[in-house]
Amino acid sequence: MALVMSPNRDGEQESKKRQRMRSLAIALVLGVMAVLFYLATIVHLGSNVANRPL
Amino acid sequence: MQGMGGPGEISQVGQLSEPGVGEFVELMKPRVMSLVVFTALTAMMAAPGSIHPVIGMIALLTIAVGAGAAGALNMWYDADIDARMARTAARPIPRGRVTANEALTFGSVLAIFSILTMGVLVNWTAGALLALTIGFYLFVYTMWLKRRTPQNIVIGGAAGAFPPMIGWAAVTGSVSIESVLMFLIIFMWTPPHFWALALYRCRDYERAAVPMLPVVAGAKETRRQIWLYSLILVPLAIAPALIGMAGVTYGVVSAALGAVFLYLAWRVCRITEGREADQAARQLFAFSILYLFLLFAVLLLEHAVARWIA
Numbered sequence: 174m175a176l177v178m179s180p181n182r183d184g185e186q187e188s189k190k191r192q193r194m195r196s197l198a199i200a201l202v203l204g205v206m207a208v209l210f211y212l213a214t215i216v217h218l219g220s221n222v223a224n225r226p227l
Numbered sequence: 228m229q230g231m232g233g234p235g236e237i238s239q240v241g242q243l244s245e246p247g248v249g250e251f252v253e254l255m256k257p258r259v260m261s262l263v264v265f266t267a268l269t270a271m272m273a274a275p276g277s278i279h280p281v282i283g284m285i286a287l288l289t290i291a292v293g294a295g296a297a298g299a300l301n302m303w304y305d306a307d308i309d310a311r312m313a314r315t316a317a318r319p320i321p322r323g324r325v326t327a328n329e330a331l332t333f334g335s336v337l338a339i340f341s342i343l344t345m346g347v348l349v350n351w352t353a354g355a356l357l358a359l360t361i362g363f364y365l366f367v368y369t370m371w372l373k374r375r376t377p378q379n380i381v382i383g384g385a386a387g388a389f390p391p392m393i394g395w396a397a398v399t400g401s402v403s404i405e406s407v408l409m410f411l412i413i414f415m416w417t418p419p420h421f422w423a424l425a426l427y428r429c430r431d432y433e434r435a436a437v438p439m440l441p442v443v444a445g446a447k448e449t450r451r452q453i454w455l456y457s458l459i460l461v462p463l464a465i466a467p468a469l470i471g472m473a474g475v476t477y478g479v480v481s482a483a484l485g486a487v488f489l490y491l492a493w494r495v496c497r498i499t500e501g502r503e504a505d506q507a508a509r510q511l512f513a514f515s516i517l518y519l520f521l522l523f524a525v526l527l528l529e530h531a532v533a534r535w536i537a
Contacts, residue, residue: 189245191245195248195251198248209348213281216281
């Protein structure tokens with residue numbers, strides 16, 4: 174027997190898919206920001222990273 | 228805030244479903260954003276001194292996000308106008324894909340993040356200029372001028388002219404005559420560009436009750452103003468070659484493009500009736516985009532080549 178999905182259920186699934194994509198996009202943006210802040214910190218510290226007193 | 232009865236009040240035609248990533252990207256006006264990033268990149272290349280590539284990339288990214296934030300906040304406030312104009316009726320809020328409150332939250336978060344990131348990671352002069360740009364676009368242009376005066380895009384045009392100053396400040400940490408000159412070029416370019424559009428979209432603006440110059444002062448006066456602003460713009464655009472900020476190539480290209488710009492502006496001024504008049508305005512509008520792009524592209528190339536040789 175073929176499974177027939179109601180339009181309501183389709184809409185719900187579409188909504189969940191969009192929500193999931195948004196969450197992924199937010200996670201990606203936060204990840205990129207963390208990397209950028211890390212890289213910028215290294216650039217600003219420059220050679221001092223290697224020359225710090227032990 | 229939307230519910231507080233601001234001019235951006237719009238009857239939401241029932242949200243179809245959860246908004247997707249694409250709708251939020253649309254809120255950021257990607258095409259405007261690309262021109263903003265391009266002019267800022269040119270200024271960064273033209274600025275004396277150097278910037279670490281990572282910091283330079285962060286500066287460009289924050290300028291792009293800041294511009295996107297301003298776009299989203301503009302769409303939040305102008306949702307009612309956008310719904311009444313053919314050119315903007317398909318934007319995410321009038322279409323019911325994103326609620327006005329979502330746009331407000333999205334724009335505000337991006338604005339705060341972009342300004343703080345620019346300030347902390349690049350420098351605070353660039354951060355302050357980015358804050359000024361977003362604030363000017365939202366408070367001065369969108370909220371104050373757009374619905375009140377035909378000078379809306381003249382004064383409001385400053386918001387679109389600031390990005391090269393931000394790019395320049397990201398490298399040098401300061402504002403100088405060269406960056407002000409780039410500001411002035413875009414500032415003087417804005418009125419003929421938008422008034423050419425307004426000439427053939429006059430009914431749209433009229434329906435939305437936006438007091439663009441053709442709606443308030445008529446097509447004849449608009450054509451005169453386009454011509455006057457073009458006369459100021461073209462020599463200004465050649466000026467970088469005269470003050471040593473750009474080379475001979477830029478000077479020649481700028482003069483040639485300026486001649487075409489003046490010719491098209493003159494046609495807009497002279498052809499006042501029928502389809503030909505609309506056609507002349509459309510041609511000037513289309514060429515004005517190419518004009519600004521080519522001016523900055525040549526400036527960018529000249530400085531890129533000079534840096535590569537050095």
